[in-house]
Amino acid sequence: MNSDKKVISVRNLTKKFGSFTANDDLSFDVYQGEIFGFLGANGAGKTTAMKILCGLSYPTSGEIMVAGLDVYKQREELKRNIGYMSQKFSLYEDLTVFENIRFYAGIYGMSLKDIKLKSDDLLKKLDLVHARNKRIGELPLGWKQKLAFSVAIFHNPEIVFLDEPTGGVDPVTRRQFWDLIYEASRNGITVFVTTHYMDEAEYCNRVSIMVDGRIEALDTPEGLKNKFEAKDMDEVFLRLARKSNYKE
Amino acid sequence: MRTIKFILQKEFLQIFRNKSMLPVIFVMPIIQLCVLVFAATYEMKNTNLFVVDKDLSSHSRELISKFNGSPFFTVKDIDFSINNAEDELLKDDVDAILVFENGFGKLVDKKEPAEVQVLVNAIDASAAGLYNAYILSVIQEYNLQLKAKLQIVGKDNGIHLVQNTYSFLFNPEMKYIPYMLPGILVLLVTVIGLFLSAMNVVREKEIGTIEQINVTPIKKYQFLIGKLIPFLVIGFFELGVGLLLAAFVFKIPILGSVWLIYLVAFVYLLTILGIGLLISTQTDTQQQAMFIAWFFMIIFIMMSGLFTPTDSMPMWGQKLNYLNPVAYFIKIIRMIMLKGSGFMDVAKELSILGVYAVAILGIAVNRYRKVA
Numbered sequence: 001m002n003s004d005k006k007v008i009s010v011r012n013l014t015k016k017f018g019s020f021t022a023n024d025d026l027s028f029d030v031y032q033g034e035i036f037g038f039l040g041a042n043g044a045g046k047t048t049a050m051k052i053l054c055g056l057s058y059p060t061s062g063e064i065m066v067a068g069l070d071v072y073k074q075r076e077e078l079k080r081n082i083g084y085m086s087q088k089f090s091l092y093e094d095l096t097v098f099e100n101i102r103f104y105a106g107i108y109g110m111s112l113k114d115i116k117l118k119s120d121d122l123l124k125k126l127d128l129v130h131a132r133n134k135r136i137g138e139l140p141l142g143w144k145q146k147l148a149f150s151v152a153i154f155h156n157p158e159i160v161f162l163d164e165p166t167g168g169v170d171p172v173t174r175r176q177f178w179d180l181i182y183e184a185s186r187n188g189i190t191v192f193v194t195t196h197y198m199d200e201a202e203y204c205n206r207v208s209i210m211v212d213g214r215i216e217a218l219d220t221p222e223g224l225k226n227k228f229e230a231k232d233m234d235e236v237f238l239r240l241a242r243k244s245n246y247k248e
Numbered sequence: 249m250r251t252i253k254f255i256l257q258k259e260f261l262q263i264f265r266n267k268s269m270l271p272v273i274f275v276m277p278i279i280q281l282c283v284l285v286f287a288a289t290y291e292m293k294n295t296n297l298f299v300v301d302k303d304l305s306s307h308s309r310e311l312i313s314k315f316n317g318s319p320f321f322t323v324k325d326i327d328f329s330i331n332n333a334e335d336e337l338l339k340d341d342v343d344a345i346l347v348f349e350n351g352f353g354k355l356v357d358k359k360e361p362a363e364v365q366v367l368v369n370a371i372d373a374s375a376a377g378l379y380n381a382y383i384l385s386v387i388q389e390y391n392l393q394l395k396a397k398l399q400i401v402g403k404d405n406g407i408h409l410v411q412n413t414y415s416f417l418f419n420p421e422m423k424y425i426p427y428m429l430p431g432i433l434v435l436l437v438t439v440i441g442l443f444l445s446a447m448n449v450v451r452e453k454e455i456g457t458i459e460q461i462n463v464t465p466i467k468k469y470q471f472l473i474g475k476l477i478p479f480l481v482i483g484f485f486e487l488g489v490g491l492l493l494a495a496f497v498f499k500i501p502i503l504g505s506v507w508l509i510y511l512v513a514f515v516y517l518l519t520i521l522g523i524g525l526l527i528s529t530q531t532d533t534q535q536q537a538m539f540i541a542w543f544f545m546i547i548f549i550m551m552s553g554l555f556t557p558t559d560s561m562p563m564w565g566q567k568l569n570y571l572n573p574v575a576y577f578i579k580i581i582r583m584i585m586l587k588g589s590g591f592m593d594v595a596k597e598l599s600i601l602g603v604y605a606v607a608i609l610g611i612a613v614n615r616y617r618k619v620a
Contacts, residue, residue, distance in 0.1 A: 005393065054463050055463070055619065056462055056463055056618075056619060057619060058458065058619055075619070076465050076467075077498075079463060079464060079465040080462070080465045084459075084460065084463040086456060086459045086460060088455075088456025088459065089455075089456060090456060090457055090459065091457075091458060092262070092457070093259070094261075094265050094266065095258065095261060095265075099258070099261060101259070102254070102257075103254055103255075103258045104460075104464070106250065106251070106253075106254030106257075106463075107251050107254050107464050107466050108464060108465065109250065109465075
């Protein structure tokens, strides 16, 4: 499931807001089909970095290629090849499940016929056929999150960026959500995910941990646990995060 | 094109699904049109007059009877002293006081200039102007009759001519609604267009969907066109309803071409919606957008010539009005509806609006940032 093909390549990424440095000289690679965990305390600079990778924000400096495209010059092409699920809920509450799918798939250029076929399959898989014509606002949060993820990868992007996708969701739904992530990864979609849940970090192929805008550690969960002589990711995280100057 | 189609589909679904906005969009303008056209009137009826007659001559009484006979005046009281009259004025029970000094009649008999003092309650300046004009015209008419009686008896023609002019001027019931309705129509189309568009993009910012849009390959102009067209359609619909009401309920003859009105409305709405979208892209909350839209709305309307003639504004105000799209449209729609002006007659104003529309939409597209 992992390959040697780099889909994200970041060299010396720096982002400053005035005198505040949100991302300080980040360098890392993400390989095709990988589930890449992007961890860090609140305010560590995860979302900032992710927005730069998605073409939503300009970096101050650094060389960044995503899906083989330059985030400075090929921003719009890049957007065709990625999916994104933001922290804020991103589907339209006043539209139905199908209308949301049709809208997002439509603006990615899919034909109406493909949209219909694929959405039928999707709803069957999610066991949401009965909710096809229900408004998003009427659905429980867990269903909404699963749908939002499915919509984000509906146009078959190379990479999907997930910004704390399981916030506020119950453990069972979180587990189901991760099943969806695994499935996407098996289908060759690279998953770039930020999270606060350390058990979720264990599900990732590789994990980077950010502290105060820098990447302090980057390895497989096993590698990190060995290196820090920790029994689980929780402990790894606490050891690193304790070095932070930033207190909430 | 396909992208725009999908945006339009989504926008229309959202508009028609918003149960609290539907009546605002489709019913309120009609109610407002009916209420405003009938209520916001400059018509003069029942002006209460207090007469202070210190003269008590046949001449003063004759003039008073002219006021009594007029449908616009009610002579509330006649007294010798000004004190009571001033009390009534302070209580707002009378609108104007007419004072005949002692000796008025004698001066008239001697064919010398005789004076009548007119005191008008000017709290409401525009109403005061009307009272004054009405009172003067009654006095003028009396004056002419007096002249005829005293000097030029037998030459009826002159008198007749003047009286004709008089009845034309003071027949406002015929002239009032056609004058106000086109302007109010412009107002309604503007309010709906400006507010809906100003609130729209910023609403997506508030609920967070804008970020999802910005991460798609959607083009800025596609997004804004998709936002623009639904409001254009709503604006056209409202204009249509308003014109139908004008023609069949208010019975105003629309002298010019309805197509020309729509052509102008198209260019005008592009300008207004452009302003709204620009506000929307530059604000972060619906509250901010609302206040900024309101700020422009008030200035545009008060300076538009709807309530006060633009010609009597100070020069800087008239210059400022070159930037007021509402003023152009009110002027053009009145010309088309009331005078039957054609395309060439309104071409100058229309082309200014056109330049305005292109400029403001250009700025709006430019200022909408997909990247922070």
